[in-house]
Amino acid sequence: MLKPVSSSLRRRNRASEAQMLRTLNTFAVDLMSIPCVEDLFWYVAQNVVGKLGFVDCVIYQADEAQSELKQVAAWGEKNPYGRNIINPLVIPFGSGITGQVALNRHPIIVDDLVGDENYIPDTEPARSEICVPLICGGRVMGVIDSEHPDVEAFGEPELEIFSTVAAMTSAKLELLAETERSQARYKDLVVAHTQLTQETSTRKALEAKLYESRKQEAIGRLTGRFAHEFNNLLTVISGNIDLLTLDTSDAGSLDTLQDAKTASSRGAQLIRDMLAFAQRTRLTPEILDLNGLVSAFGEDCEHSLSRPVERHLANDLWLVTADPAAVENMLLALALNGIEAMPDGGTLKVATENSFHTLPEGQHFPSELLPGRYVKLTVSDQGMGICREQLPQIFDPFFTTKGVGEGTGLGLSMVLGVMRQSGGTIAVQSEVGQGSRFELYFPAAPYGSERSPES
Ligand SMILES: Nc1ncnc2c1ncn2[C@@H]1O[C@H](COP(=O)(O)OP(=O)(O)O)[C@@H](O)[C@H]1O
Ligand SMILES: [Mg+2]
Numbered sequence: 001m002l003k004p005v006s007s008s009l010r011r012r013n014r015a016s017e018a019q020m021l022r023t024l025n026t027f028a029v030d031l032m033s034i035p036c037v038e039d040l041f042w043y044v045a046q047n048v049v050g051k052l053g054f055v056d057c058v059i060y061q062a063d064e065a066q067s068e069l070k071q072v073a074a075w076g077e078k079n080p081y082g083r084n085i086i087n088p089l090v091i092p093f094g095s096g097i098t099g100q101v102a103l104n105r106h107p108i109i110v111d112d113l114v115g116d117e118n119y120i121p122d123t124e125p126a127r128s129e130i131c132v133p134l135i136c137g138g139r140v141m142g143v144i145d146s147e148h149p150d151v152e153a154f155g156e157p158e159l160e161i162f163s164t165v166a167a168m169t170s171a172k173l174e175l176l177a178e179t180e181r182s183q184a185r186y187k188d189l190v191v192a193h194t195q196l197t198q199e200t201s202t203r204k205a206l207e208a209k210l211y212e213s214r215k216q217e218a219i220g221r222l223t224g225r226f227a228h229e230f231n232n233l234l235t236v237i238s239g240n241i242d243l244l245t246l247d248t249s250d251a252g253s254l255d256t257l258q259d260a261k262t263a264s265s266r267g268a269q270l271i272r273d274m275l276a277f278a279q280r281t282r283l284t285p286e287i288l289d290l291n292g293l294v295s296a297f298g299e300d301c302e303h304s305l306s307r308p309v310e311r312h313l314a315n316d317l318w319l320v321t322a323d324p325a326a327v328e329n330m331l332l333a334l335a336l337n338g339i340e341a342m343p344d345g346g347t348l349k350v351a352t353e354n355s356f357h358t359l360p361e362g363q364h365f366p367s368e369l370l371p372g373r374y375v376k377l378t379v380s381d382q383g384m385g386i387c388r389e390q391l392p393q394i395f396d397p398f399f400t401t402k403g404v405g406e407g408t409g410l411g412l413s414m415v416l417g418v419m420r421q422s423g424g425t426i427a428v429q430s431e432v433g434q435g436s437r438f439e440l441y442f443p444a445a446p447y448g449s450e451r452s453p454e455s
Contacts (some may be wrong), residue, residue, distance in 0.1 A: 023051045024164055031172045037061075040176065042083050044144065044169050049075045052161055054146045055153075056420035058142050060078040060091065060098055061142040067093055069102055069143060074324030093140075096120040097131050101143045107132040107159060111152045114387040115450060130154040132166040136174045144169070163419035167381055212392075220417075227271045234271065238264045270408060276326070277397050283323040287445050290375055291317050291353050298350060309340055314420035318444035319451055320375050326418045327377075333411035334379040334438050340402070341383025341436065351378045357441065369425055373444035380437040386430040394428070415440070 027047060034040045039352040043060045049058035056076025060069035071088040094103040097118045101108050113119040119129070124146035134141040144166055201447045223390065241264060245257050275281050286410045291313045298309040331350070357369050384393060393399045395416045400407035412426075415438075419426045423443045430436035 014213070020052075020161065024161070025167075027051065027165070028168055033167055037176055040172055041142075042075075042168065043190035044165060045073040045075040048144070048162075054158075055148050055183070056146055058145045058147075058156060060089075060102075060144060060145065062093075062102055062140045066140060068093065069093065069098055071297070082448070091120070096127055097142050098145050101131045101133050101145075102140050103137060105133050105140060107155045107163065109159060113147075122239065127151045128153040130158055130162055132159075132162045134166055134170045134173065136170045136177070141173050191437065202295070215396075219397060220278040221408050222279050223274045227274040227278065227280075231268070231271045232276075234264055234267050238268070238350075265380065270410060273408070273410035273414040274397060276329075276421075277410065277417035279417045280422065281326065281418065283322050283326055283418070283421060285321045285422070287319050287449045288322050288324055288327070289317065289319055289451055290322075290327070290377055290442065293327055294331070294350050294352055294377070297328060297335075300333075301335055301348075305339060307333070307348060310347050310349040311336070312349065314351075314386040316351045317352050318353070318373060318375050319353050319449050320442040321445045321449075322442055323418075326422075330418055331379065331417045331441065332378075332414055337378060337411060338383060338436070341381050341385075346382035346435075347379045349378070351380075352376070354444070355441065368442055374424065374441040375444055377440040378437060378444065379440075380435060382435040385434050385436055386428075387432050391430060395426075 030043065030047075033038070033391040034043055039307045041061065045057045045059050054076075057074070061072040062069055065316065071085055071090075073083075073251060074085060086273040091099045093099050097108055097110060097116075097120075100118055108129075108131050110116050110119070113125075113127050113129055127150055129147045131143050133143050144162060146154075146162070195257050197412045241257055242263050245254065245261070246308065248254055248257060272281065294311060294313060301307070301309050334351075335348060342348070353376045355374045357371055357374050390401065395412050396409070397413040398409040399413075400409035416426055419440055419442075424441040427439045427441070428436065429439075
Protein backbone atom coordinates (compact mmCIF):
# COMPACT_ATOMS: atom_id res chain seq x y z
CA MET A 1 0.00 0.00 0.00
CA LEU A 2 1.16 3.57 -0.68
CA LYS A 3 2.15 5.82 2.13
CA PRO A 4 -0.64 8.17 3.39
CA VAL A 5 -0.98 10.85 0.77
CA SER A 6 -1.53 13.70 3.18
CA SER A 7 1.75 13.33 5.03
CA SER A 8 3.78 12.81 1.88
CA LEU A 9 2.16 15.78 0.12
CA ARG A 10 2.35 18.07 3.08
CA ARG A 11 6.03 17.36 3.34
CA ARG A 12 6.75 18.08 -0.24
CA ASN A 13 9.48 20.55 -1.02
CA ARG A 14 9.89 22.76 -4.09
CA ALA A 15 11.35 19.83 -6.04
CA SER A 16 8.34 17.65 -5.50
CA GLU A 17 6.03 20.58 -6.29
CA ALA A 18 7.81 20.98 -9.62
CA GLN A 19 7.49 17.23 -10.17
CA MET A 20 3.74 17.48 -9.52
CA LEU A 21 3.43 20.31 -12.03
CA ARG A 22 5.29 18.25 -14.60
CA THR A 23 2.95 15.34 -13.95
CA LEU A 24 -0.09 17.57 -14.37
CA ASN A 25 1.41 18.90 -17.57
CA THR A 26 1.89 15.42 -19.00
CA PHE A 27 -1.64 14.68 -17.87
CA ALA A 28 -2.96 17.68 -19.84
CA VAL A 29 -1.00 16.71 -22.96
CA ASP A 30 -2.24 13.10 -22.75
CA LEU A 31 -5.84 14.26 -22.44
CA MET A 32 -5.63 15.93 -25.83
CA SER A 33 -5.32 12.66 -27.73
CA ILE A 34 -8.07 10.78 -25.86
CA PRO A 35 -10.82 10.00 -28.40
CA CYS A 36 -13.92 9.24 -26.28
CA VAL A 37 -15.59 9.80 -22.92
CA GLU A 38 -15.09 6.22 -21.72
CA ASP A 39 -11.33 6.32 -22.37
CA LEU A 40 -11.17 9.69 -20.66
CA PHE A 41 -12.75 8.43 -17.43
CA TRP A 42 -10.47 5.38 -17.28
CA TYR A 43 -7.37 7.42 -18.07
CA VAL A 44 -8.16 9.92 -15.29
CA ALA A 45 -8.97 7.22 -12.72
CA GLN A 46 -5.81 5.28 -13.52
CA ASN A 47 -3.51 8.30 -13.52
CA VAL A 48 -4.86 9.94 -10.40
CA VAL A 49 -3.75 6.76 -8.67
CA GLY A 50 -0.65 6.01 -10.76
CA LYS A 51 0.94 9.40 -11.31
CA LEU A 52 -0.56 11.63 -8.65
CA GLY A 53 -0.08 9.10 -5.86
CA PHE A 54 -3.63 8.67 -4.50
CA VAL A 55 -4.63 5.32 -3.02
CA ASP A 56 -7.73 4.97 -5.16
CA CYS A 57 -9.93 6.90 -7.54
CA VAL A 58 -13.52 6.33 -8.52
CA ILE A 59 -15.36 8.35 -11.18
CA TYR A 60 -19.12 8.61 -11.35
CA GLN A 61 -21.00 9.93 -14.37
CA ALA A 62 -24.25 11.88 -14.00
CA ASP A 63 -27.29 10.87 -16.04
CA GLU A 64 -29.09 13.11 -18.55
CA ALA A 65 -31.85 13.95 -16.06
CA GLN A 66 -29.25 15.07 -13.49
CA SER A 67 -30.78 12.75 -10.89
CA GLU A 68 -28.32 9.85 -10.55
CA LEU A 69 -24.62 9.11 -10.54
CA LYS A 70 -23.29 5.86 -11.95
CA GLN A 71 -19.85 4.40 -11.34
CA VAL A 72 -18.00 4.43 -14.69
CA ALA A 73 -14.33 3.98 -13.77
CA ALA A 74 -12.45 2.85 -10.68
CA TRP A 75 -8.78 2.31 -10.04
CA GLY A 76 -6.85 1.13 -7.04
CA GLU A 77 -7.17 -1.67 -4.50
CA LYS A 78 -10.94 -1.58 -4.63
CA ASN A 79 -11.03 -2.51 -8.28
CA PRO A 80 -8.97 -5.59 -8.99
CA TYR A 81 -10.63 -6.15 -12.39
CA GLY A 82 -8.67 -3.54 -14.39
CA ARG A 83 -10.74 -1.67 -16.92
CA ASN A 84 -13.98 -3.35 -16.02
CA ILE A 85 -16.64 -2.65 -13.43
CA ILE A 86 -18.62 -5.73 -12.58
CA ASN A 87 -21.45 -4.14 -10.64
CA PRO A 88 -21.43 -0.36 -11.04
CA LEU A 89 -22.77 1.60 -8.06
CA VAL A 90 -25.70 3.93 -8.74
CA ILE A 91 -26.10 6.82 -6.29
CA PRO A 92 -28.98 9.33 -6.39
CA PHE A 93 -28.07 13.05 -6.40
CA GLY A 94 -28.02 14.23 -2.79
CA SER A 95 -27.30 10.77 -1.36
CA GLY A 96 -23.97 10.08 0.37
CA ILE A 97 -20.87 12.21 -0.07
CA THR A 98 -20.67 11.83 -3.87
CA GLY A 99 -24.41 12.55 -4.23
CA GLN A 100 -24.00 15.71 -2.09
CA VAL A 101 -21.11 16.92 -4.27
CA ALA A 102 -23.20 16.33 -7.42
CA LEU A 103 -26.20 18.13 -5.98
CA ASN A 104 -24.40 21.13 -4.45
CA ARG A 105 -21.56 21.34 -7.00
CA HIS A 106 -18.95 21.90 -4.27
CA PRO A 107 -15.98 19.71 -3.37
CA ILE A 108 -16.09 17.89 -0.05
CA ILE A 109 -13.23 16.61 2.12
CA VAL A 110 -14.14 14.35 5.06
CA ASP A 111 -11.34 13.97 7.61
CA ASP A 112 -12.90 11.07 9.48
CA LEU A 113 -15.58 8.99 7.92
CA VAL A 114 -16.42 7.15 11.11
CA GLY A 115 -19.63 8.67 12.34
CA ASP A 116 -20.20 10.73 9.16
CA GLU A 117 -23.89 10.40 8.36
CA ASN A 118 -23.29 10.74 4.62
CA TYR A 119 -20.72 7.98 4.34
CA ILE A 120 -21.83 4.92 2.38
CA PRO A 121 -19.41 2.16 3.43
CA ASP A 122 -17.91 0.15 0.59
CA THR A 123 -16.31 -3.33 0.51
CA GLU A 124 -13.09 -1.78 1.92
CA PRO A 125 -14.08 0.67 4.66
CA ALA A 126 -12.06 3.93 4.53
CA ARG A 127 -11.37 6.70 7.04
CA SER A 128 -11.12 9.85 4.90
CA GLU A 129 -12.48 10.95 1.55
CA ILE A 130 -12.17 13.71 -1.06
CA CYS A 131 -14.74 14.33 -3.80
CA VAL A 132 -14.92 17.09 -6.47
CA PRO A 133 -17.60 17.72 -9.12
CA LEU A 134 -17.07 17.63 -12.90
CA ILE A 135 -18.94 20.60 -14.34
CA CYS A 136 -19.30 21.16 -18.05
CA GLY A 137 -21.49 23.71 -19.84
CA GLY A 138 -23.40 24.49 -16.65
CA ARG A 139 -24.26 20.82 -16.05
CA VAL A 140 -22.85 18.30 -13.59
CA MET A 141 -21.21 15.61 -15.68
CA GLY A 142 -20.09 13.55 -12.69
CA VAL A 143 -17.73 13.51 -9.73
CA ILE A 144 -14.19 12.30 -9.00
CA ASP A 145 -13.77 10.61 -5.67
CA SER A 146 -10.88 9.19 -3.65
CA GLU A 147 -10.82 7.47 -0.28
CA HIS A 148 -7.98 6.70 2.10
CA PRO A 149 -7.62 4.18 4.96
CA ASP A 150 -6.17 6.87 7.27
CA VAL A 151 -7.92 9.79 8.93
CA GLU A 152 -7.16 13.33 7.67
CA ALA A 153 -5.45 12.05 4.50
CA PHE A 154 -6.66 15.00 2.41
CA GLY A 155 -6.02 18.72 2.80
CA GLU A 156 -5.61 21.86 0.72
CA PRO A 157 -2.82 20.49 -1.55
CA GLU A 158 -4.87 17.40 -2.46
CA LEU A 159 -7.92 19.58 -3.07
CA GLU A 160 -5.84 21.77 -5.37
CA ILE A 161 -4.58 18.77 -7.37
CA PHE A 162 -8.02 17.16 -7.52
CA SER A 163 -9.68 20.40 -8.60
CA THR A 164 -7.06 20.87 -11.34
CA VAL A 165 -7.63 17.33 -12.59
CA ALA A 166 -11.41 17.87 -12.47
CA ALA A 167 -11.13 21.14 -14.42
CA MET A 168 -8.97 19.49 -17.09
CA THR A 169 -11.35 16.53 -17.32
CA SER A 170 -14.38 18.84 -17.57
CA ALA A 171 -12.74 20.86 -20.34
CA LYS A 172 -11.97 17.67 -22.25
CA LEU A 173 -15.56 16.46 -21.71
CA GLU A 174 -16.83 19.71 -23.17
CA LEU A 175 -14.51 19.31 -26.17
CA LEU A 176 -15.63 15.71 -26.76
CA ALA A 177 -19.30 16.74 -26.54
CA GLU A 178 -18.70 19.55 -29.03
CA THR A 179 -16.82 17.18 -31.38
CA GLU A 180 -19.75 14.76 -31.19
CA ARG A 181 -22.24 17.56 -31.87
CA SER A 182 -20.27 18.86 -34.84
CA GLN A 183 -19.85 15.33 -36.21
CA ALA A 184 -23.62 14.86 -35.94
CA ARG A 185 -24.18 18.24 -37.64
CA TYR A 186 -21.72 17.27 -40.37
CA LYS A 187 -23.50 13.93 -40.89
CA ASP A 188 -26.87 15.74 -41.08
CA LEU A 189 -25.39 18.14 -43.60
CA VAL A 190 -23.99 15.32 -45.72
CA VAL A 191 -27.38 13.54 -45.68
CA ALA A 192 -29.21 16.78 -46.55
CA HIS A 193 -26.74 17.55 -49.32
CA THR A 194 -27.03 14.04 -50.81
CA GLN A 195 -30.83 14.27 -50.71
CA LEU A 196 -30.78 17.66 -52.36
CA THR A 197 -28.40 16.50 -55.10
CA GLN A 198 -30.56 13.44 -55.74
CA GLU A 199 -33.74 15.49 -55.84
CA THR A 200 -32.17 18.03 -58.16
CA SER A 201 -30.90 15.44 -60.62
CA THR A 202 -34.21 13.51 -60.53
CA ARG A 203 -36.08 16.75 -61.15
CA LYS A 204 -33.74 17.72 -63.98
CA ALA A 205 -34.11 14.27 -65.60
CA LEU A 206 -37.91 14.48 -65.29
CA GLU A 207 -37.94 17.98 -66.74
CA ALA A 208 -35.79 16.86 -69.67
CA LYS A 209 -38.09 13.89 -70.27
CA LEU A 210 -41.18 16.08 -70.11
CA TYR A 211 -39.62 18.61 -72.44
CA GLU A 212 -38.63 15.86 -74.87
CA SER A 213 -42.08 14.27 -74.93
CA ARG A 214 -43.83 17.67 -75.30
CA LYS A 215 -41.51 18.57 -78.15
CA GLN A 216 -42.08 15.24 -79.90
CA GLU A 217 -45.83 15.56 -79.43
CA ALA A 218 -45.91 19.12 -80.79
CA ILE A 219 -43.73 18.29 -83.80
CA GLY A 220 -45.74 15.13 -84.40
CA ARG A 221 -49.06 16.97 -84.41
CA LEU A 222 -47.73 19.71 -86.68
CA THR A 223 -46.04 17.26 -89.03
CA GLY A 224 -49.15 15.08 -89.19
CA ARG A 225 -51.45 17.97 -90.12
CA PHE A 226 -48.98 19.36 -92.64
CA ALA A 227 -48.42 15.93 -94.22
CA HIS A 228 -52.15 15.33 -94.65
CA GLU A 229 -52.67 18.68 -96.36
CA PHE A 230 -49.63 18.16 -98.54
CA ASN A 231 -50.69 14.65 -99.41
CA ASN A 232 -53.98 15.97 -100.77
CA LEU A 233 -52.10 18.48 -102.94
CA LEU A 234 -49.75 15.76 -104.18
CA THR A 235 -52.68 13.53 -105.07
CA VAL A 236 -54.10 16.32 -107.23
CA ILE A 237 -50.70 17.04 -108.85
CA SER A 238 -49.97 13.40 -109.52
CA GLY A 239 -53.51 12.80 -110.88
CA ASN A 240 -53.14 15.74 -113.27
CA ILE A 241 -49.73 14.47 -114.42
CA ASP A 242 -51.37 11.08 -115.18
CA LEU A 243 -54.14 12.80 -117.15
CA LEU A 244 -51.65 14.91 -119.13
CA THR A 245 -49.51 11.82 -119.82
CA LEU A 246 -52.53 10.09 -121.37
CA ASP A 247 -53.19 13.11 -123.65
CA THR A 248 -49.58 13.68 -124.74
CA SER A 249 -47.68 11.96 -127.51
CA ASP A 250 -44.76 14.37 -127.83
CA ALA A 251 -41.59 12.58 -126.58
CA GLY A 252 -40.04 15.73 -125.05
CA SER A 253 -43.21 16.55 -123.11
CA LEU A 254 -43.51 12.93 -121.98
CA ASP A 255 -39.96 13.11 -120.53
CA THR A 256 -40.86 16.29 -118.67
CA LEU A 257 -44.03 14.71 -117.35
CA GLN A 258 -42.02 11.63 -116.26
CA ASP A 259 -39.65 13.91 -114.29
CA ALA A 260 -42.65 15.59 -112.67
CA LYS A 261 -44.09 12.14 -111.84
CA THR A 262 -40.76 11.02 -110.26
CA ALA A 263 -40.59 14.21 -108.19
CA SER A 264 -44.15 13.79 -106.98
CA SER A 265 -43.46 10.14 -106.06
CA ARG A 266 -40.46 11.31 -104.04
CA GLY A 267 -42.69 13.89 -102.40
CA ALA A 268 -45.18 11.13 -101.59
CA GLN A 269 -42.42 9.07 -99.96
CA LEU A 270 -41.42 12.07 -97.84
CA ILE A 271 -45.02 12.50 -96.77
CA ARG A 272 -45.22 8.82 -95.83
CA ASP A 273 -42.10 9.22 -93.66
CA MET A 274 -43.58 12.31 -92.03
CA LEU A 275 -46.83 10.50 -91.34
CA ALA A 276 -44.83 7.59 -89.96
CA PHE A 277 -43.07 9.92 -87.54
CA ALA A 278 -46.42 11.38 -86.50
CA GLN A 279 -47.47 7.75 -85.92
CA ARG A 280 -50.30 8.09 -88.42
CA THR A 281 -49.14 5.49 -90.88
CA ARG A 282 -51.61 2.76 -91.67
CA LEU A 283 -49.68 -0.32 -90.55
CA THR A 284 -50.77 -3.86 -91.42
CA PRO A 285 -49.20 -6.01 -88.73
CA GLU A 286 -48.60 -9.73 -89.26
CA ILE A 287 -46.99 -12.45 -87.21
CA LEU A 288 -43.44 -12.35 -88.54
CA ASP A 289 -40.15 -14.17 -88.23
CA LEU A 290 -37.63 -11.32 -88.37
CA ASN A 291 -34.81 -13.75 -89.27
CA GLY A 292 -36.45 -14.50 -92.64
CA LEU A 293 -36.99 -10.85 -93.33
CA VAL A 294 -33.44 -9.87 -92.35
CA SER A 295 -31.95 -12.63 -94.56
CA ALA A 296 -33.88 -11.49 -97.60
CA PHE A 297 -33.12 -7.85 -96.88
CA GLY A 298 -29.39 -8.60 -96.53
CA GLU A 299 -29.28 -10.28 -99.91
CA ASP A 300 -31.19 -7.44 -101.60
CA CYS A 301 -29.00 -4.88 -99.94
CA GLU A 302 -25.76 -6.60 -101.00
CA HIS A 303 -27.14 -6.71 -104.53
CA SER A 304 -28.40 -3.18 -104.88
CA LEU A 305 -25.85 -1.33 -102.71
CA SER A 306 -22.84 -3.56 -103.53
CA ARG A 307 -21.80 -3.60 -99.88
CA PRO A 308 -21.43 -6.73 -97.73
CA VAL A 309 -23.97 -7.06 -94.94
CA GLU A 310 -22.89 -9.29 -92.06
CA ARG A 311 -25.88 -11.18 -90.64
CA HIS A 312 -26.06 -12.66 -87.12
CA LEU A 313 -29.36 -14.46 -86.72
CA ALA A 314 -30.37 -15.89 -83.34
CA ASN A 315 -31.66 -19.45 -83.14
CA ASP A 316 -35.20 -19.95 -81.86
CA LEU A 317 -36.01 -16.30 -82.36
CA TRP A 318 -39.42 -15.33 -80.99
CA LEU A 319 -42.02 -14.22 -83.52
CA VAL A 320 -43.15 -10.59 -83.59
CA THR A 321 -46.26 -8.75 -84.70
CA ALA A 322 -45.18 -6.10 -87.23
CA ASP A 323 -45.88 -4.71 -90.68
CA PRO A 324 -43.26 -6.39 -92.97
CA ALA A 325 -43.17 -3.47 -95.44
CA ALA A 326 -42.59 -1.01 -92.60
CA VAL A 327 -39.81 -3.22 -91.16
CA GLU A 328 -38.09 -3.35 -94.56
CA ASN A 329 -38.42 0.43 -94.83
CA MET A 330 -36.81 0.89 -91.44
CA LEU A 331 -33.99 -1.56 -92.20
CA LEU A 332 -33.31 0.30 -95.43
CA ALA A 333 -33.24 3.71 -93.68
CA LEU A 334 -30.82 2.39 -91.04
CA ALA A 335 -28.63 0.56 -93.55
CA LEU A 336 -28.38 3.65 -95.75
CA ASN A 337 -27.40 5.77 -92.77
CA GLY A 338 -24.77 3.18 -91.80
CA ILE A 339 -23.32 3.01 -95.29
CA GLU A 340 -23.31 6.80 -95.60
CA ALA A 341 -21.41 6.97 -92.30
CA MET A 342 -18.69 4.71 -93.76
CA PRO A 343 -17.57 6.49 -96.95
CA ASP A 344 -14.21 4.74 -96.78
CA GLY A 345 -15.67 1.28 -96.40
CA GLY A 346 -16.46 -0.83 -93.35
CA THR A 347 -18.81 -3.56 -92.35
CA LEU A 348 -22.52 -3.15 -91.85
CA LYS A 349 -23.94 -5.68 -89.41
CA VAL A 350 -27.52 -6.75 -88.87
CA ALA A 351 -28.34 -9.02 -85.95
CA THR A 352 -31.37 -10.51 -84.25
CA GLU A 353 -31.68 -11.56 -80.63
CA ASN A 354 -34.31 -12.47 -78.03
CA SER A 355 -34.32 -9.97 -75.21
CA PHE A 356 -36.05 -9.78 -71.83
CA HIS A 357 -36.47 -6.20 -70.97
CA THR A 358 -35.55 -3.34 -69.09
CA LEU A 359 -32.83 -1.49 -70.98
CA PRO A 360 -29.36 -1.00 -69.54
CA GLU A 361 -28.82 2.48 -68.16
CA GLY A 362 -26.83 5.22 -69.84
CA GLN A 363 -28.26 4.76 -73.32
CA HIS A 364 -29.82 7.50 -75.31
CA PHE A 365 -33.33 6.25 -75.25
CA PRO A 366 -36.28 7.98 -76.87
CA SER A 367 -39.00 6.29 -74.83
CA GLU A 368 -39.35 3.74 -72.08
CA LEU A 369 -40.20 0.11 -72.75
CA LEU A 370 -42.60 -1.82 -70.60
CA PRO A 371 -40.84 -4.81 -69.10
CA GLY A 372 -41.41 -7.95 -71.17
CA ARG A 373 -40.23 -10.12 -74.07
CA TYR A 374 -38.82 -8.30 -77.07
CA VAL A 375 -36.99 -9.22 -80.23
CA LYS A 376 -34.02 -6.95 -80.71
CA LEU A 377 -32.98 -6.11 -84.24
CA THR A 378 -29.59 -4.38 -84.33
CA VAL A 379 -28.08 -2.46 -87.23
CA SER A 380 -24.49 -1.39 -86.55
CA ASP A 381 -21.71 0.22 -88.50
CA GLN A 382 -18.05 1.14 -88.02
CA GLY A 383 -18.55 4.65 -89.31
CA MET A 384 -17.90 8.15 -88.08
CA GLY A 385 -20.31 7.93 -85.12
CA ILE A 386 -22.49 10.69 -83.67
CA CYS A 387 -21.28 13.34 -81.25
CA ARG A 388 -22.84 13.80 -77.82
CA GLU A 389 -24.49 17.13 -78.68
CA GLN A 390 -26.23 15.76 -81.78
CA LEU A 391 -27.33 12.45 -80.31
CA PRO A 392 -30.51 13.85 -78.70
CA GLN A 393 -31.53 15.49 -82.00
CA ILE A 394 -31.15 12.68 -84.50
CA PHE A 395 -34.77 11.50 -84.14
CA ASP A 396 -36.18 14.98 -84.76
CA PRO A 397 -37.86 15.26 -88.14
CA PHE A 398 -35.78 17.26 -90.62
CA PHE A 399 -32.63 16.97 -88.51
CA THR A 400 -29.83 16.16 -90.90
CA THR A 401 -26.10 16.74 -91.06
CA LYS A 402 -26.07 15.93 -94.75
CA GLY A 403 -25.96 18.45 -97.58
CA VAL A 404 -29.01 19.87 -99.37
CA GLY A 405 -30.48 17.18 -101.60
CA GLU A 406 -28.56 14.45 -99.76
CA GLY A 407 -30.49 14.14 -96.55
CA THR A 408 -34.12 14.80 -95.62
CA GLY A 409 -33.74 14.20 -91.90
CA LEU A 410 -36.81 11.96 -91.98
CA GLY A 411 -35.20 8.49 -91.87
CA LEU A 412 -34.76 8.10 -88.11
CA SER A 413 -37.91 10.03 -87.22
CA MET A 414 -39.85 7.61 -89.45
CA VAL A 415 -38.19 4.63 -87.69
CA LEU A 416 -39.00 6.05 -84.26
CA GLY A 417 -42.63 6.72 -85.25
CA VAL A 418 -43.16 3.21 -86.65
CA MET A 419 -41.48 1.54 -83.67
CA ARG A 420 -43.62 3.47 -81.20
CA GLN A 421 -46.73 2.76 -83.17
CA SER A 422 -45.79 -0.94 -83.03
CA GLY A 423 -45.43 -0.91 -79.21
CA GLY A 424 -41.64 -1.03 -79.36
CA THR A 425 -38.87 1.51 -79.48
CA ILE A 426 -35.42 2.29 -80.76
CA ALA A 427 -32.21 2.78 -78.77
CA VAL A 428 -28.88 4.08 -79.98
CA GLN A 429 -25.30 3.88 -78.83
CA SER A 430 -22.66 5.85 -80.66
CA GLU A 431 -19.18 7.27 -80.12
CA VAL A 432 -17.41 9.59 -82.51
CA GLY A 433 -15.00 7.52 -84.62
CA GLN A 434 -16.28 4.26 -83.13
CA GLY A 435 -19.42 3.67 -85.19
CA SER A 436 -23.08 3.53 -84.26
CA ARG A 437 -25.45 0.86 -83.13
CA PHE A 438 -29.22 1.18 -83.53
CA GLU A 439 -31.39 -1.33 -81.70
CA LEU A 440 -35.03 -1.84 -82.61
CA TYR A 441 -37.13 -3.49 -79.92
CA PHE A 442 -40.19 -5.31 -81.25
CA PRO A 443 -42.66 -6.71 -78.72
CA ALA A 444 -42.64 -10.52 -79.08
CA ALA A 445 -45.87 -12.15 -80.28
CA PRO A 446 -47.62 -14.20 -77.58
CA TYR A 447 -46.31 -17.73 -77.02
CA GLY A 448 -48.00 -20.21 -79.38
CA SER A 449 -48.58 -17.62 -82.16
CA GLU A 450 -48.38 -19.01 -85.69
CA ARG A 451 -46.40 -17.26 -88.42
CA SER A 452 -48.62 -15.61 -91.06
CA PRO A 453 -48.64 -17.75 -94.23
CA GLU A 454 -47.04 -15.16 -96.51
CA SER A 455 -44.16 -14.20 -94.20
N1 LIG B 1 -25.28 5.36 -88.68
C1 LIG B 1 -25.08 6.67 -88.50
N2 LIG B 1 -23.83 7.15 -88.29
C2 LIG B 1 -23.61 8.47 -88.10
N3 LIG B 1 -24.61 9.40 -88.06
C3 LIG B 1 -25.85 8.99 -88.25
C4 LIG B 1 -26.17 7.63 -88.47
N4 LIG B 1 -27.52 7.52 -88.58
C5 LIG B 1 -28.00 8.76 -88.47
N5 LIG B 1 -27.03 9.64 -88.27
C6 LIG B 1 -27.18 11.11 -88.06
O1 LIG B 1 -28.54 11.38 -87.85
C7 LIG B 1 -29.01 12.32 -88.81
C8 LIG B 1 -30.46 12.03 -89.13
O2 LIG B 1 -30.59 10.80 -89.83
P1 LIG B 1 -31.86 10.57 -90.70
O3 LIG B 1 -33.06 10.85 -89.87
O4 LIG B 1 -31.75 9.22 -91.30
O5 LIG B 1 -31.76 11.70 -91.78
P2 LIG B 1 -30.76 11.84 -92.99
O6 LIG B 1 -30.09 10.51 -93.19
O7 LIG B 1 -31.64 12.20 -94.13
O8 LIG B 1 -29.83 12.93 -92.60
C9 LIG B 1 -28.06 12.15 -89.96
O9 LIG B 1 -28.00 13.32 -90.77
C10 LIG B 1 -26.73 11.89 -89.26
O10 LIG B 1 -26.18 13.07 -88.79
MG1 LIG C 1 -31.16 8.75 -93.32
